[in-house]
Amino acid sequence: MRTAVPIGIGGVLILGLLSWATGTDFLSLLNDQGATQVSDSAGPVQSTPQEERKVDLVDAVARDVQNTYEQELGGRYQRTRVVLFRDAIESACGSAESATGPFYCPGDQKVYLDVGFFDELTKRFGAPGEFAEAYVIGHELGHHVQHLLGLDEKARGAAAGANSASVALELQADCLAGVWGHVASQSGRFKAGGIELDPGDADDALRAASAIGDDRLQKMATGRVMPERFTHGTSAQRVQAFGRGMSSGDLRACGIGVRGT
Numbered sequence: 001m002r003t004a005v006p007i008g009i010g011g012v013l014i015l016g017l018l019s020w021a022t023g024t025d026f027l028s029l030l031n032d033q034g035a036t037q038v039s040d041s042a043g044p045v046q047s048t049p050q051e052e053r054k055v056d057l058v059d060a061v062a063r064d065v066q067n068t069y070e071q072e073l074g075g076r077y078q079r080t081r082v083v084l085f086r087d088a089i090e091s092a093c094g095s096a097e098s099a100t101g102p103f104y105c106p107g108d109q110k111v112y113l114d115v116g117f118f119d120e121l122t123k124r125f126g127a128p129g130e131f132a133e134a135y136v137i138g139h140e141l142g143h144h145v146q147h148l149l150g151l152d153e154k155a156r157g158a159a160a161g162a163n164s165a166s167v168a169l170e171l172q173a174d175c176l177a178g179v180w181g182h183v184a185s186q187s188g189r190f191k192a193g194g195i196e197l198d199p200g201d202a203d204d205a206l207r208a209a210s211a212i213g214d215d216r217l218q219k220m221a222t223g224r225v226m227p228e229r230f231t232h233g234t235s236a237q238r239v240q241a242f243g244r245g246m247s248s249g250d251l252r253a254c255g256i257g258v259r260g261t
C-alpha cells in the first residue's frame with residue numbers, strides 16, 4: 001500500500017495518548033488538529049516513533065475512506081474522526097480498554113481504535129499488513145455510514161445469532177470497507193495524493209476478514225463454534241461480504257442506495 005502520509009493535515013484523527021493512572025477526561029483535551037500528541041496538565045504525553053507512524057497511517061486511511069463514502073453518498077455523509085488511544089479511553093459509549101477492540105460509538109459518532117490492536121492483528125490473528133489495518137478502519141467507518149443512514153436502528157437490542165440483524169449489519173460494514181478497497185485500487189491515486197493499493201493488498205484484507213470471523217474467534221477462545229452467539233458472521237461470510245464490495249466498488253452491492261437511486 002502506498003500512501004503519502006501527510007502529517008497533521010485535515011484533523012480527521014486525534015490521538016489520545018492515555019495512561020491508566022491519571023483519570024483525566026481525555027476527550028476534553030482532544031482537538032481538531034490531527035495532532036500526534038495530546039498534552040494534559042501534567043505536560044505532553046510521549047509517543048513512540050512507531051506510534052507516530054501508526055497515527056499518520058490511520059490519519060491517511062481515515063481521510064481516504066471518508067472521501068470515498070462522501071463521494072458515493074454526497075450530503076448524506078458527514079465526516080467524523082478516528083480516536084486512536086493507548087490503554088484506555090472514555091467514550092459516549094462508556095469506557096474502553098485495549099481489550100475491547102476497535103469500535104464505533106453511535107453516541108458521539110466516532111471510531112475508537114487502540115494502537116495496540118494492530119499488533120494484535122499481526123501476532124494473535126496472523127493478519128499483518130497495512131491494508132489489513134485499513135480494512136478495519138474502513139469497516140468501523142462503515143458503521144458510521146450505517147448510523148447516518150439510520151440502518152443500525154433495527155439491529156439495536158436484537159438477539160445475536162447467525163442470521164441476526166447484527167450479523168447483517170457487520171457484513172454490510174465489511175462490504176463498505178470493500179467498496180473503499182475497490183476505489184483505492186485504481187491506479188494514479190498515489191500521484192493524486194491518495195492511497196493506492198498494490199496487487200496483493202486485498203489478500204491482506206481478506207486474511208484479516210477471515211481471521212476475525214466469529215467462528216474463528218470463538219474457536220480460539222473456547223475451542224468450539226457456537227453459531228447462536230454469532231454477532232459478526234463467520235470468516236467465510238466476512239470474506240464474501242468484503243469481496244462483494246471490493247469487486248463491484250458499488251454501495252448498492254452492499255444494499256445501500258446511492259444518490260438518485
Ligand SMILES: [Zn+2]
Pocket residue numbers: 139140143170173
Ligand atoms: Zn463491526
